[in-house]
Amino acid sequence: MSDELDLLRRANPVPADGPHFGDGPLDHRAERRLERLLAQDRPVRRAPRARLLWGLAAGGVVVVTALAALLGGPNSRPALAAPRPLTVHAHSTPVPLTELAELAAAAAADGSPRLRRGTHVQSWSLGLADGTPPVTLPEERVVRWHADDSRTELVVATDPRHPGRPVLTDAGGEPRTVADGHVLSRTTYPPSWSDAPPEAPPPHTPAALRAYLAETARTDSLDTPELLDAVRELLGHWMLGARESAALVRVLADAEGLRPAGQVTDRLGRPGQAYVYAGEGGRRMLILDPRTGAVLGLETTFGQDAPEYGVHAGDVMEYSAWMR
Structure with a gap:
């Protein structure tokens, strides 16, 4: 009972x-x-x-995971809807990736900043369930490596779009709201090392970096969606230095279907240049620093309606914003 x-x-x-x-x-x-x-x-x-x-x-199928219950009770805060997709600034001039690659190479001439192991990322992912509005689960993750090759991972519930307000999380298995800045987990891992991508240091020449990303994606023929997936995985392990960022822009410049869209302001308030890949299933927007070519963010949006989950074409499926 x-x-x-x-x-x-x-x-x-x-x-x-x-x-x-x-x-x-x-x-x-x-x-x-x-x-x-x-x-x-x-x-x-x-x-x-x-x-x-x-x-x-x-393939025409949207697969989502179910949240068992969404904070029931008459006094509960309403579920947080999916963030609106980023929009390109009106009348902004798109910068071709080849041109940005030249700017990035010039900015990397002194080699600063340098490659750094670890990551600092703010992410928003969508939780969906039958018959209930979609909810956005925001969190910030910081991974720091130590001299003995051990690492510490800190995950915090926070949403910079709404500073100080409670944050929805599903950490621990039961969806609930927690205070802004609430520590979801703090884990220290023992020393470890691998010479295989993406754990191995990424190279800083375009040809070698492309081969590195292909190995990360476990493929010999790296298409654009696989390339963007490999970039996301790489940034989950490394904070790229100026030379690695410049090499990455050269690789991206050769990616088929990745077109310049114009200037955007990312979810952390930073100016960026947007590059869009639109496939059958939806759209990805890559945001790069307009001076250095460093990756600032990656947004994935749905390409078709899924009314059973309250999702419409263009809704944000996932967004990541990387910091140093």
Whole structure:
């Protein structure tokens, strides 16, 4: 009986402003919803990463993970909707990647900043469930390596779009709100090293870096979606130096279908140049620093409606913003 009551409280089939109050009977809709909740025991998981979603969406199928319940109760904060996609500034001039590559090479002449192991990334990922509005799960992750090749990973619930406001998280398996800046995990890993990408240091010449990214993607023929996936994975392990960023822009300049779109302001308020790849399943927007070519962000948006999840074409599936 206690399990049923817990499920009922989270589902909130009888809201405070509904036609039934207190211990009154459930209507047919509420009874069906409670039966569905009791019949299903779906684990709470974070939505799959963009690579899996992109590949499936390209085949015409949108695969999402279910959140078992979304903060029920009449006093709960409303679910946070997906962030709006970034928009290119009106009348801004697109900068070709070949031109940006020249700027990046000039900026890298003194070799500063240098390549650094670790990452600092702010991410927003979408959680979806049948019959409920989509929710955005924001977090910040910092990975620092130490002299003995051990590393520490810190994950914090925070959303710079709404400083000081509670943040929705699914850490620990149950969706809930936590205070801005709440530490979700702090983990120290023992010394480790690998000479295979992406753990191995990336090279700083275009040809060698392209081969490195192909090995990261485990493919001999690196297409543009695989290239962008490999870049995301690389930035999960390394903060690129000026020379590596310049080499990466040269590699990106040869990518088929990655077109310049114009100037944007990223989700951390930084100016950037946007480069867009539109495939069958959706759109990816890569944001690069207009002076150095460093990767600032990567946004993935849905290419088609998924009404059963409250998702429309153009909604943001995932966004990452990298910092040093």
